[in-house]
Every structure is written in C-alpha cells, then in structure tokens.
Amino acid sequence: MVLKLIRRKDSPNWWLRGTIRGISVYESTGIADREAAELILTVRSKEVLDESIFGRKVNATFDQAAESYLKGGGSPRFLSPLxxxxxxxxxRKLRQNDLDEAARTLHPNAQPETRNRQCYTPFIAVWNHAVRNDWADIRQWSRPRKPKGTTRHRAETRSGTRPVPYDRAAHFVAAMSPAPAMVMTTLFYTGMRPIELFTLEEKDVDIAGRWIIIRNSKVGEPRGVPMHEFLVPLFEALLPRKDRIQKVFRTFKGQPYTISPEWGGQLSNGIVGARKRLARKGVDITDVSPYTGRHSCSTELVVAGVHPHIKDQILGHAANDMSRHYTNVPQAPLIEAINKLPVPDIWRALPWWEDPLAHSRRHVKWGRGE
Known part of the structure; x- marks a missing residue:
C-alpha cells in the first residue's frame, strides 16, 4: 500500500494516509493547496520507505527527539529555543559545529558557563534520549570552556560556592522560618540541587526504603538519592497531605515553590531574613545559601572517608547505564554513606521537629525572632 492524499470534513488541509512496508501514516500536511500537498506526499513517502529499510535513525529530527524526551518525563528547561x-x-546530520553555532546564535553575549547550562546540557540530554531509543548513535559532545588566562581570583566569593561546617549551617538554619528551614535542612542532608528539591513529588519518596527519586535532574537524567535518617521524621510529617498539590516542599502559604530558569525558587526572603536576625545578635553568617548544602554535603562525605565513586553517585556526578537502570532501587552503600553526615545538637533541637507540618505554615518576618 502507498500513501495517498485525503480530505477530512473537519479540516481544510490535505492529509496523508496509508502504509509503507508495515509503517502506518495518518497525518496532516498542514497545507490546503493540492499541488504543494503532492510535493509533501512525495517527500514523506520517501522518508517512510527509508525508515522501513534503514530504521528510525535515518529520518528522526531533533524536534521529534525533543518531543519524545519530554513525553518520557524529560525537563523542558531551556529546550524551547533549541x-x-x-x-x-x-x-544523523547534526555535528559539533551545529551545536556550537546554535549556542553562539542563541546566547551571543553569554559566558561559557551560561551557554553550557542553557544550550549544551539540554541538547545532550535530548541526544542521549535519542540514543536510548536507537534514533541516534553514541557521540561525545564537547562543551565550552573558559579561554586560558581568563580566570580571575576574586577577593570575595559568592555565597553558596563554598562549603561550610555543619555547626555553622545549623546556627543559620535555626534563624530561618520553618518552611525554608526544612528546605535547607533537606539540601544539606541529601546534596540535592534546589531545583531538584522544589520539583520533588510525593510519589518519588520511599520513606521505608530511605530513597528519593529525582526524575528530572539538571543534566536531564533520572537518579536516585539516599535519605539520611535525620530526614525521616520530616518526610513522614510532610507526605500524608491529602490535597491535589503533589509537591513535597511548599512555602509557608502552602503553595509550591516557583521554578525559574535562572534561579532555584523563593528562598531569598528566608535567607535574607535569617541573616538580619543573626546580625541583630552580632552573628555574621553571610556565606550560607541554597547551594551551600550541596557543596557542604560533598565536602563532608570526603571528610567521612566515603569513596569518591559513592560520593559522586549521591550527588549525581557519576551517571552510567547501570546507575540509571537502578534509579528506583534503594542502594545500601549510598544510604550507609549519607548517614555519615554529622547532625549538630542545635539542628536536632529546632522546635519545628515536634510537628513539621503544623510549623511549616508559620512565618517569621524580617528582623523578627529571637
């Protein structure tokens, strides 16, 4: 059977319908003109024939791969411009220069780190998805790097780029309102990225197995994260909510944290408020921010003697086919390792541990609090 042009009563455009070598087609040409539609018919017939002989690789486009990636649960972050x-x-025709040219065109004035995050990372995530579906071949894509000699050592380091001792972090979290304090506590004891935590849903938390599933990580690949024993009472309190909102962590108003392509969510008020309350007591802690938890977790795991491969698995740096295959399965070595993180007494003594759910709706305004 071949492809034919047909009309539908509910559409002004011509449609393609038929089967070629077992591949069925029923789709709109998007065109009402008969002559133009016949050209599309000829091209599409050849594409389907080639696909039936050589496989999906011969005709799959980046847009089709991206659509399949999204339907499979992939992150839409930064993907639309690409x-x-x-x-x-x-x-099959895409090469390194195509990716580099896209990055230059879409982000002409951006730093290498920005082009890497907003162009290369989503592209590679889609490509890896296509490889798993046998739409593309495995390929090593190069990412942008800073030109040599451009690195400058600043006198001041941006908050969140360096780890802090857990005792120091505990004093800072103790000065926060309960809702953001719970978020920061979880970041320090999982090593998750803020955006990963904000998108976490109830179905992705296995309290009994001490396991958390991140379905859409920054790099576009799912991964599993071990749950520290310290966090168990927190998750036990937050998960039984019976409402339509599936997100585990929410603002003091009970709403999910807003996700932005440029930043992790709505923690800035909580951070600033804690700094002001500490400053009133003469305590200067300005080097703690949402990303500090990830850096501190990594450093403390090294101090505790955790093997680098285990540490990288926890933080999502070591992604291979085997680790992705067991994303949903709790891993005992990772759980044992995460429990080596220290828990200061001041953190254990925070009043909201008595009833995290009830305290999560309480809010301390800037400058207030003891």
Whole structure:
C-alpha cells in the first residue's frame, strides 16, 4: 500500500494516509493547496520507505527527539529555543559545529558557563534520549570552556560556592522560618540541587526504603538519592497531605515553590531574613545559601572517608547505564554513606521537629525572632 492524499470534513488541509512496508501514516500536511500537498506526499513517502529499510535513525529530527524526551518525563528547561533553532534538522546530520553555532546564535553575549547550562546540557540530554531509543548513535559532545588566562581570583566569593561546617549551617538554619528551614535542612542532608528539591513529588519518596527519586535532574537524567535518617521524621510529617498539590516542599502559604530558569525558587526572603536576625545578635553568617548544602554535603562525605565513586553517585556526578537502570532501587552503600553526615545538637533541637507540618505554615518576618 502507498500513501495517498485525503480530505477530512473537519479540516481544510490535505492529509496523508496509508502504509509503507508495515509503517502506518495518518497525518496532516498542514497545507490546503493540492499541488504543494503532492510535493509533501512525495517527500514523506520517501522518508517512510527509508525508515522501513534503514530504521528510525535515518529520518528522526531533533524536534521529534525533543518531543519524545519530554513525553518520557524529560525537563523542558531551556529546550524551547533549541527546538526552534535545530528542530527540523535530522539527528544523523547534526555535528559539533551545529551545536556550537546554535549556542553562539542563541546566547551571543553569554559566558561559557551560561551557554553550557542553557544550550549544551539540554541538547545532550535530548541526544542521549535519542540514543536510548536507537534514533541516534553514541557521540561525545564537547562543551565550552573558559579561554586560558581568563580566570580571575576574586577577593570575595559568592555565597553558596563554598562549603561550610555543619555547626555553622545549623546556627543559620535555626534563624530561618520553618518552611525554608526544612528546605535547607533537606539540601544539606541529601546534596540535592534546589531545583531538584522544589520539583520533588510525593510519589518519588520511599520513606521505608530511605530513597528519593529525582526524575528530572539538571543534566536531564533520572537518579536516585539516599535519605539520611535525620530526614525521616520530616518526610513522614510532610507526605500524608491529602490535597491535589503533589509537591513535597511548599512555602509557608502552602503553595509550591516557583521554578525559574535562572534561579532555584523563593528562598531569598528566608535567607535574607535569617541573616538580619543573626546580625541583630552580632552573628555574621553571610556565606550560607541554597547551594551551600550541596557543596557542604560533598565536602563532608570526603571528610567521612566515603569513596569518591559513592560520593559522586549521591550527588549525581557519576551517571552510567547501570546507575540509571537502578534509579528506583534503594542502594545500601549510598544510604550507609549519607548517614555519615554529622547532625549538630542545635539542628536536632529546632522546635519545628515536634510537628513539621503544623510549623511549616508559620512565618517569621524580617528582623523578627529571637
């Protein structure tokens, strides 16, 4: 059977319908003109025939791969501009220079780190998805790097870029309102990225197995995270909520944290408020921010003697086919390792541990609190 042009009563455009070598097609040409539709028919017939002989790799486009990636639970973050730029290009024809040119065009004045985050990372996530579906071949893509000699050592380091001792972190978290304090506590005892925590849903938390599943990580790959014993009472209190909101962590108003492409969520007020309350007591702690938890977790695991491979698995740095295959399965070595993180007494003594759910709706305004 071949493809034919047909009309539908509910559409002004011509449609393609038929089967070629077992591949069925029923789709709109998007065009009402008969002559133009016949050209599309000819091209599409050849594409389907090639696909039936050589497989999906021969015709799959970046846009089709991106759509499949999203349907499979992939992150839409930064993907729209790439789809517009590379959408109709066939995967088999894409080369490193195409990716580099897309990054330069979409982000002409951006630093290498920004182009890497907003262009290379989402592209590679889609490509890896296509590889798993046998739409593309395995390929090593190069990412941008800073030109040599451009690194400058600043006198001041941006908050969150360095680890802090857990005693220091505990004093800072103790000065926060309960809702953001619970978020910060979880960041310090999982090593998760803020955006990963804000998108965490109830179905992804296995309290009994001491395991958390991140379905859409920053790099576009799912991964599993061990749960520290210290966090168990917190999750036990937050998960039984019976409402339509599936997100585990919420603001003091009971709403999910807003996700932005440029920052992790709405913790800035909580951070600033804690700094002001500490400053009133003569305590200067300005080097703690949401990302501090991840850096501190990494450093403390090294101090505790955790093997580098285990540490990287916890933080999501070591992603291979085997680790992805067991994303949903609690891993005893990772759980044992995360429990080596220290828990200062001041952190254990925070009043909201008595009833985290009830305290989560309490809010301390800037400058207030003892």
């Amino acid at each position: 789809r517009k730029h590379l959408g109709m290009k066939h995967l």
